[in-house]
Amino acid sequence: NVDIRFPLETKWVNNKLQIQSKSANSVNGKLNVNGINQSFSIQKNQNFSIEIPANVLSKGTNSIQLDYNGIKQNIEITDWKIENQAQFSTISLASKYNEKVTEIFNQKYLSPRLEVPTLQLPWQGIGNWCYPLITAQIDDSGLMNKRKNGKVDYLGIPFLIDKTDKNIAFVSQWDNYADSIEIPISGKGKKIYFLMAGSTNPMQSQIVNGKITVQYADGSTTELELKNPTNWWPIEQDLFDDNFAFEIPDDKIPYRIKLKTGEMYRGGTLDKYSSIKGFTDRQVDGGAATILDLPIDANKELKSIKLTAVSNDVVIGMMSATVLK
Known part of the structure; x- marks a missing residue:
């Protein structure tokens, strides 16, 4: 098996996306979730947290795309404690x-x-x-x-x-x-x-x-x-x-x-x-x-x-x- 690892490792904790950079270079990019874009910048080997507004997330599975340095990284977060904001x-x-x-x-x-x-x-x-x-x-x-x-x-x-x-x-x-x-x-x-x-x-x-x-x-x-x-x-x-x-x-x-x-x-x-x-x-x-x-x-x-x-x-x-x- 081949395990492909991205320069950014992510974890969802307390309504925040925690990002750890494994890159030797700084990373500049955008986060997209449900049509909402947010820019971010991370220095090499740095830890960083992005707080995502609850009203753009939904209960259960949420798809997030990180677009940086020519890389598109798709991740999923699953949180059944999020309150749905729609009908x-x-x-x-x-x-x-x-x-x-x-x-x-x-x-x-x-x-x-x-x-x-x-x-x-x-x-x-x-x-x-x-x-x-x-x-x-x-x-x-x-x-x-x-x-x-x-x-x-x-x-x-x-x-x-x-x-x-x-x-x-x-x-x-x-x-x-x-x-x-x-x-x-x-x-x-x-x-x-x-x-x-x-x-x-x-x-x-x-x-x-x-x-x-x-x-x-x-x-x-x-x-x-x-x-x-x-x-x-x-x-x-x-x-x-x-x-x-x-x-x-x-x-x-x-x-x-x-x-x-x-x-x-x-x-x-x-x-x-x-x-x-x-x-x-x-x-x-x-x-x-x-x-x-x-x-x-x-x-x-x-x-x-x-x-x-x-x-x-x-x-x-x-x-x-x-x-x-």
Whole structure:
């Protein structure tokens, strides 16, 4: 592997972007975040802090570009404590819902499969070669009962789930569902928040399981890759980050919703987990959904959101999407 390091190292601390110069020369440049430009100058091997006004940032992920000495350095900061300064627009997915989230492991995923002997994923979509008959019971009663007028609020963000018999849009490489769906949208915004749920397996670790693509009216796109274990966690359990192998930065660990109770928590922080024999000791009773976000170009007219399943053996689902204006 090749590790490319920029002359400037950055860290987000207490609403300030801390910059440490590793360059032997002085650095003069501009910082751009959400269309706001700010000039900066750093002497060689100097530490420097830039305070970014809260009203130009949004809760969750923010994209920042540093442009200096002919270099364009793109960085992301993630801060879920930032208060959003704008209005929301919820998106109805009712016409795209094709399943109830509780049914993810209550069916048979039979095709496509190889026609030769292999260690394949059990037909219910969960399990392993030692315990091929296990399953996980998903219970969405807490989340659904918490809705008021079809909406539920987490982190100050409204999520619309405006149907009860079906409440999720699944995509998959399995023939049970289409491999992608497209949701028409319009208007403008600076971010979209998503409530997601689905499956993943050890064979899909460290790779892209699915992707969310936001298309603008001019044909350009912005994309969010759903990658195990960074931001795509299995519905039935929490992943374990031991701060050694495959380290996930603490600020990147997603917020999750216990479907059975409607409780929100930071992934991996529950006081009590259940067990599925031979499979996991970190089962979330009733399953969990995940909150994700994607910064978008606030200057462009929106056209659609496309959800695509990339990896085999997984089911990717979207329960809700909300635009931050």
